[in-house]
Amino acid sequence: xxxxxxxxxxxxxxxMIVALAGVCAERSGxxxxxxxxxxxxxxxxxxxxxxxxxxxxxFGQEQGQILMLLxxxxxxxxxxxxxxxLAFSAINxxxxxxxxxxxxxxxxxxxVLFFINLIAQQNTLGMTKGGAASWFMIRPSTFGLPKxxxxxAILDILINKVYLSTYICLLVFVGVSIFLYKTRLGLRLxxxxxxxxxxxxxGINVYKMRYIGVTISGALAGMGxxxxxxxxxxCTSTGEVAGYGFLxxxxxxxxxxxxxxxxxxxxxxxLFKCIAATYSTLDINGDGVYMLSEIGIxxxxxxxxxxxxxxxxxxxxxxxxxxxxxxxIPYDKGQR
Amino acid sequence: xxxxxPDTGKQKWYGSDGxxxxxxxxxxxxxxxxxxxxxxxxxxxxxxxxxxxxMWEGIRLVFLGVFSTGRDGGELTxxxxxxxxxxxxxxxxxxIMTGLSVAVAFKTGLFNIGAPGQYLMGTxxxxxxxxxxxxxxxxxxxxxxxxxxxxxxLGGLWGAIPGIFxxxxxxxxxxxxxxTNWIAANLVTWxxxxxxxxxxxxxxxxxxxxxxxxNVDVVTPKMGMDVLFPGSQANGGFxxxxxxxxxxxxxxTKTTFGYELTACGSNRHAAKYAGINDKKNIILSMVIAGALxxxxxxxxxxxGNTEFFWSxxxxxxxxxxxxxxxxxxxxxxxxxxxxxxxxxSMLNIAGTQLKSLTAYNEYIADIIIAxxxxxxxxxxxxxxxxxxxxxxxxxxK
Numbered sequence: 128x129x130x131x132x133x134x135x136x137x138x139x140x141x142x143m144i145v146a147l148a149g150v151c152a153e154r155s156g157x158x159x160x161x162x163x164x165x166x167x168x169x170x171x172x173x174x175x176x177x178x179x180x181x182x183x184x185x186f187g188q189e190q191g192q193i194l195m196l197l198x199x200x201x202x203x204x205x206x207x208x209x210x211x212x213l214a215f216s217a218i219n220x221x222x223x224x225x226x227x228x229x230x231x232x233x234x235x236x237x238x239v240l241f242f243i244n245l246i247a248q249q250n251t252l253g254m255t256k257g258g259a260a261s262w263f264m265i266r267p268s269t270f271g272l273p274k275x276x277x278x279x280a281i282l283d284i285l286i287n288k289v290y291l292s293t294y295i296c297l298l299v300f301v302g303v304s305i306f307l308y309k310t311r312l313g314l315r316l317x318x319x320x321x322x323x324x325x326x327x328x329x330g331i332n333v334y335k336m337r338y339i340g341v342t343i344s345g346a347l348a349g350m351g352x353x354x355x356x357x358x359x360x361x362c363t364s365t366g367e368v369a370g371y372g373f374l375x376x377x378x379x380x381x382x383x384x385x386x387x388x389x390x391x392x393x394x395x396x397x398l399f400k401c402i403a404a405t406y407s408t409l410d411i412n413g414d415g416v417y418m419l420s421e422i423g424i425x426x427x428x429x430x431x432x433x434x435x436x437x438x439x440x441x442x443x444x445x446x447x448x449x450x451x452x453x454x455x456i457p458y459d460k461g462q463r
Numbered sequence: 464x465x466x467x468x469p470d471t472g473k474q475k476w477y478g479s480d481g482x483x484x485x486x487x488x489x490x491x492x493x494x495x496x497x498x499x500x501x502x503x504x505x506x507x508x509x510x511x512x513x514x515x516x517x518m519w520e521g522i523r524l525v526f527l528g529v530f531s532t533g534r535d536g537g538e539l540t541x542x543x544x545x546x547x548x549x550x551x552x553x554x555x556x557x558x559i560m561t562g563l564s565v566a567v568a569f570k571t572g573l574f575n576i577g578a579p580g581q582y583l584m585g586t587x588x589x590x591x592x593x594x595x596x597x598x599x600x601x602x603x604x605x606x607x608x609x610x611x612x613x614x615x616x617l618g619g620l621w622g623a624i625p626g627i628f629x630x631x632x633x634x635x636x637x638x639x640x641x642x643t644n645w646i647a648a649n650l651v652t653w654x655x656x657x658x659x660x661x662x663x664x665x666x667x668x669x670x671x672x673x674x675x676x677x678n679v680d681v682v683t684p685k686m687g688m689d690v691l692f693p694g695s696q697a698n699g700g701f702x703x704x705x706x707x708x709x710x711x712x713x714x715x716t717k718t719t720f721g722y723e724l725t726a727c728g729s730n731r732h733a734a735k736y737a738g739i740n741d742k743k744n745i746i747l748s749m750v751i752a753g754a755l756x757x758x759x760x761x762x763x764x765x766x767g768n769t770e771f772f773w774s775x776x777x778x779x780x781x782x783x784x785x786x787x788x789x790x791x792x793x794x795x796x797x798x799x800x801x802x803x804x805x806x807x808s809m810l811n812i813a814g815t816q817l818k819s820l821t822a823y824n825e826y827i828a829d830i831i832i833a834x835x836x837x838x839x840x841x842x843x844x845x846x847x848x849x850x851x852x853x854x855x856x857x858x859x860k
Contacts, residue, residue, distance in 0.1 A: 158637075160637070212837070216837065216840055216841055220840075220841040221841075222840040222841035223574075223840050223841075225574050225576070225637050226574070226787070226791065226836065226839070226840040227837065227840040227841075229576065229784070229787055229836060230833055230834075230836035230837035230840055231833075231837070232784075233784060233788075233829065233832065233833035233836055234830065234833035234834065234836075234837065236829070237826050237829030237830040237832075237833050238826075238830055240824075240826045240829075241502075241824060241826035241827060241829075241830060244824040244826065245506060245510060245822075245823075245824070367777070367778060369777045369778075370645055370648075370777065370778075370779075373641050373644075373645060374645070376638070376641060377641075377642060380638060425653050425656065425657065427649045427650075427652050427653035427656065427776060428649075428653070430649045430776055431645075431646050431649035431650065431653075434642040434643075434645045434646045434649075435642075435646060437642055438628075438639065438642045438643075438646075441628070441632075441634050441638065441639070441642075442628065442632060442634070445632040445633065445634050
């Protein structure tokens with residue numbers, strides 16, 4: 128079970144944080160279809176940062192956690208900068224937000240692959256030495272303890288062979304949720320997604336709020352992208368994140384645009400993703416869940432389920448959906 | 464305010480809406496190409512091993528890649544290259560079809576981002592029926608038509624799903640399209656994973672690919688393309704795509720049905736008030752869009768020598784997404800889609816030339832395409848600027 132829970136967390140956490148990224152943008156009134164693109168960009172920046180630091184021998188393996196934190200920060204900052212492209216076209220130029228988002232989804236892999244090919248002469252950019260596990264994974268030896276040290280059943284799940292980024296993302300998830308729902312700025316931001324005209328009449332700067340929403344969204348998605356690359360792709364960037372951005376969009380809709388439901392949705396979809404990804408290895412780990420593969424259901428069914436469930440949920444909840452009312456509509460002061 | 468010709472009293476040709484669409488498309492293209500050039504210069508200046516000459520070669524290839532005839536004594540040569548030209552038309556075929564798909568949906572006010580999924584379903588239908596019938600020994604002609612229709616029908620049904628969701632539940636088609644895209648990606652992988660008979664196991668190095676249709680001789684006839692462009696992959700599929708484009712133009716502009724679709728796109732509620740069945744039209748529009756995307760896939764794989772990598776559950780075909788820029792550049796005009804489709808594939812060819820002849824790689828073409836999409840998102844803005852300029856001039860008179 129340890130293996131299954133840890134793996135599910137690995138898959139679920141990037142989903143949750145990127146889905147929350149979607150909420151931040153949509154609550155402020157901008158559809159962020161570019162989540163996938165920003166994730167790809169964030170993953171690339173993070174990996175590139177790790178690579179450059181390794182090449183210049185600035186960090187050694189002992190300082191792996193610090194290096195990872197800095198890379199996470201870099202990917203968040205660059206994700207936020209990249210998302211400004213969307214904010215500019217959607218807010219200032221009042222362009223169609225879905226097309227703008229699609230453009231970023233196309234631009235990001237193109238740029239990333241262009242530079243990866245220039246740097247590495249192939250389609251994959253990885254670390255120069257070592258792997259994600261040996262550099263960034265927390266294990267007993269990180270604390271100077273013997274290799275086979277055990278903290279007991281529960282702590283083993285939580286801190287043995289996990290990545291620090293998972294917990295940072297969880298913390299950020301809680302922090303941003305509190306920001307959105309318990310602070311004055313968060314309330315103002317949400318009001319711009321429901322009725323920007325009313326918000327403006329009360330002196331709230333709609334453009335500024337929407338810029339804040341999209342920028343936070345970009346930072347979270349960039350972070351999520353690097354976390355994904357670090358934990359499930361061995362710290363490599365290949366110009367794609369396997370549709371994770373779109374899956375996060377599904378989580379957001381499934382979670383009805385509220386953080387708690389998104390956390391649950393993320394865990395559920397993460398479990399499906401985990402079952403599909405570790406399908407053939409479940410038995411080896413002796414987790415007692417290998418019966419899933421014995422049922423004879425193709426792993427592709429598990430991969431398909433999240434999208435299918437989202438479609439069905441959409442069909443049944445369309446009447447009482449909490450979708451922000453003003454999302455996707457450019458705000459024009461003249462129409463007040 | 465319209466600009467009228469003082470002599471004839473009619474609207475000047477360059478003041479019309481169509482001319483402005485063309486102009487804003489050209490502006491988008493030029494800015495995209497300029498950014499591509501800038502990136503080439505920037506990379507050339509910062510990266511060691513790329514000389515000034517290499518930079519100049521890269522820039523020339525971005526603009527004239529399709530006319531490149533390789534190198535002669537270290538210098539790039541340009542001229543008529545039948546292989547490049549033919550391949551350009553060949554690769555334009557699926558782009559034209561997905562472009563038409565997105566354009567038709569746009570006319571009905573729907574953003575068909577589901578083209579990749581419909582394209583995949585078309586691939587599945589065409590390859591399955593083509594290989595099955597081809598092996599069963601039925602006449603090649605019948606097998607070709609059946610394979611084409613199978614793809615088209617499957618794509619149409621797949622397109623109907625977002626249409627039904629939109630019409631009856633009023634759920635944004637973008638969301639349902641994205642979901643159906645990824646469902647299709649997994650469904651297609653599942654289907655081919657479970658059916659070993661379609662997998663290419665005979666040729667080593669082709670593991671993971673489906674048997675190409677040329678092995679069973681279900682291939683689109685060349686229709687003169689082999690004479691025009693010897694040595695290239697071009698075939699009659701391009702002519703078929705052109706005919707379908709003309710058909711779509713006639714349907715959208717000259718028939719009652721096309722008018723109803725456009726009316727639903729302009730204002731769904733007004734159309735309903737005028738007695739048009741808006742639900743039926745929305746679903747039909749998505750069915751047609753799905754069928755068109757799938758037809759693009761059918762024509763591409765019916766070329767025979769194209770191979771499909773079936774384990775596609777992690778990625779969606781680029782041809783589907785590239786239909787969006789093709790339609791946007793063409794301002795959703797079916798005839799213009801043919802030209803913008805050819806232009807997009809010209810950029811692709813330029814990209815491959817760039818990769819084989821210089822230190823740069825083919826992704827520069829993708830960057831240019833993405834920038835064009837980004838710009839066309841606010842092509843309305845560019846148009847408004849043009850209109851404003853008109854107004855100012857009109858006021859001075």
